[in-house]
Amino acid sequence: MVGNRAVVYSKPGVVEVSNTPYPDLVLRDGPGVNKLNVGRKCNHGVILKVVTTNICGSDQHMVRGRTTAPSGLVLGHEITGEVIEVGSDVEFIKKGDLVSVPFNIACGRCRSCRERNTNVCLNVNPDRPGSAYGYVDMGGWVGGQSEYVMVPYADFQLLKFPDKDKAMEKILDLTMLSDIFPTGYHGAVSAGVKPGSTVYVAGAGPVGLAAAHSAQLLGAAVVIVGDLNAERLAQAKSFGCETVNLREHPNLGEQIDQILGVPEVDCAIDCVGFEASGHGKDHGEAPATVLNSIMEVTRAGGRLGIPGLYVTGDPGAVDEDSKVGTLKIRIGLGWAKSHTFVTGQTPVMQYNRDLMMAILSGRAQIAKAVNATLISLDEAPNAYQQFDRGVSRKFVIDPHGLVRK
Structure with missing residues (x-):
C-alpha cells in the first residue's frame, strides 16, 4: 500500500x-x-x-x-x-x-x-x-x-x-x-475596478498582491497598496504599485492625497480580514480597522471588495464581541456614502x-x-x-x- x-x-x-x-x-x-x-x-x-x-x-x-x-x-x-x-x-x-x-x-x-x-x-x-x-x-x-x-x-x-x-x-x-489569483481578482471585480480606476488595496500579503496585480490587469490607472510590513510593501512596489506604510504614516487619507491629489479612491479591496491591526507604531489588533478605513477613503457611490476572511468564531479575539464575529463597523458611514459591499468566499x-x-x-x-x-x-x-x-x-x-x- x-x-x-x-x-x-x-x-x-x-x-x-x-x-x-x-x-x-x-x-x-x-x-x-x-x-x-x-x-x-x-x-x-x-x-x-x-x-x-x-x-x-x-x-x-x-x-x-x-x-x-x-x-x-x-x-x-x-x-x-x-x-x-x-x-x-x-x-x-x-x-x-x-x-x-x-x-x-x-x-x-x-x-x-x-x-x-x-x-x-x-x-x-x-x-x-x-x-x-x-x-x-x-x-x-x-x-x-x-x-x-x-x-x-x-x-x-x-x-x-x-x-x-x-x-x-x-x-x-x-x-x-x-x-489566491481568483480571490484577488474577485476582490478587484467586486470593487468595480475598470480602466482608469484608482484603487486602494488593504494588505500586501499574497492575496493583496494578487488583488493589486488583478487590478492592473483590469486596467486600473493607479493601484495603491497599504500595509504595516515594509518588506511586503517593497514587493508590491516591484510590479508598479504605489505603497503606503501605515506603521510609519497612519493617516491613510493624507497618504492617498499625496499620491493622487485627492484623499479618496474610486474603489477599495480588503485583503486583511479579521486579524487587522490598528494603524501606527503602537496600535495592537483592531478587527474593524480595515473595513472602517476603506469606507473613509472610498468615494461616494464606490464599491468595496472584501475577500479578506471574517469568521463567526474567534477564540483568540481581543474582546467578547469579536469572538463571535461582531465588529464595530461604521455601517452608517458606508450607508451615507452609498457604498456597495461584496463579501464572502470567492x-x-x-x-x-x-x-x-x-x-x-x-x-x-x-x-x-x-x-x-x-x-x-x-x-x-x-x-x-x-x-x-x-x-x-x-x-x-x-x-x-x-x-x-
Missing part, C-alpha cells in the same frame, strides 16, 4: 509533517470531519498525486489558534495535481490529467452551484453553505498539503490544463489558480479558466507578483513560521520533487 505524508495542525503555533492515511473515494472519519459526512461515498471523485500545494494566509489563522481547528487536521486548500485514480461515476476527467482544484468544494447540482455560486454549495457541508479542503468547520474534507488527496465531484470541479508539458513550464503561476470557478488563459498567454505574471517560493514538504513547518513573521513570499510545496527549479 502506498503511504501518504501531509502537513498537519498540531497545536497553536505548531504544524508537523505526519504519516496520514492514503485517500480513497470515501470520506472517512478523522480530525475535523463532520460526523454527518463520515462514510460519504465519492464515486464522482478522483485521487490526485499532488504536484503543487500552497500555504495560504487563511491556514495561518488556524495555525495561530484563532479558530476551533482540532489537532491532527490536515491543512491545505490550494491544490494542483495529476489524476492517478478515477471514480466509477467520473466521465470526462482521465488518469494522467493535470488539473487545478478550486478551493471551494461544490457539487454542481444544487441551486447555488447552478447559479455559479460555488462558494456556497448547499450539499457539501452539513453545517452551513460552503466548504473547503483542510479547513475548520467546512465539512471536514481532507486537506491537500500532502502527497495524495481525494477530490470529489471531479467532472464539475476540476480545471484541466490543455497541454501538460506547457503547464509544467508555468506551474508556479498556474498553482495560484486554486485560490467563487473560483467564475474566474479560473480565464485566468489560466491569461497565464498561458503570458498576460498575467502572478508568480512574480506574489514572489512564489518553491519548498519541499519537509520544509513546510519552517515556511509556516517564516510566513507568520511576515516574510513576503508565497510558499509553494512540491511534495514529490516534480517541479523544475
Whole structure:
C-alpha cells in the first residue's frame, strides 16, 4: 500500500509533517470531519498525486489558534495535481490529467452551484453553505498539503490544463489558480475596478498582491497598496504599485492625497480580514480597522471588495464581541456614502479558466507578483513560521520533487 505524508495542525503555533492515511473515494472519519459526512461515498471523485500545494494566509489563522481547528487536521486548500485514480461515476476527467482544484468544494447540482455560486454549495457541508479542503468547520474534507488527496465531484470541479508539458513550464503561476489569483481578482471585480480606476488595496500579503496585480490587469490607472510590513510593501512596489506604510504614516487619507491629489479612491479591496491591526507604531489588533478605513477613503457611490476572511468564531479575539464575529463597523458611514459591499468566499470557478488563459498567454505574471517560493514538504513547518513573521513570499510545496527549479 502506498503511504501518504501531509502537513498537519498540531497545536497553536505548531504544524508537523505526519504519516496520514492514503485517500480513497470515501470520506472517512478523522480530525475535523463532520460526523454527518463520515462514510460519504465519492464515486464522482478522483485521487490526485499532488504536484503543487500552497500555504495560504487563511491556514495561518488556524495555525495561530484563532479558530476551533482540532489537532491532527490536515491543512491545505490550494491544490494542483495529476489524476492517478478515477471514480466509477467520473466521465470526462482521465488518469494522467493535470488539473487545478478550486478551493471551494461544490457539487454542481444544487441551486447555488447552478447559479455559479460555488462558494456556497448547499450539499457539501452539513453545517452551513460552503466548504473547503483542510479547513475548520467546512465539512471536514481532507486537506491537500500532502502527497495524495481525494477530490470529489471531479467532472464539475476540476480545471484541466490543455497541454501538460506547457503547464509544467508555468506551474508556479498556474498553482495560484486554486485560490489566491481568483480571490484577488474577485476582490478587484467586486470593487468595480475598470480602466482608469484608482484603487486602494488593504494588505500586501499574497492575496493583496494578487488583488493589486488583478487590478492592473483590469486596467486600473493607479493601484495603491497599504500595509504595516515594509518588506511586503517593497514587493508590491516591484510590479508598479504605489505603497503606503501605515506603521510609519497612519493617516491613510493624507497618504492617498499625496499620491493622487485627492484623499479618496474610486474603489477599495480588503485583503486583511479579521486579524487587522490598528494603524501606527503602537496600535495592537483592531478587527474593524480595515473595513472602517476603506469606507473613509472610498468615494461616494464606490464599491468595496472584501475577500479578506471574517469568521463567526474567534477564540483568540481581543474582546467578547469579536469572538463571535461582531465588529464595530461604521455601517452608517458606508450607508451615507452609498457604498456597495461584496463579501464572502470567492467563487473560483467564475474566474479560473480565464485566468489560466491569461497565464498561458503570458498576460498575467502572478508568480512574480506574489514572489512564489518553491519548498519541499519537509520544509513546510519552517515556511509556516517564516510566513507568520511576515516574510513576503508565497510558499509553494512540491511534495514529490516534480517541479523544475
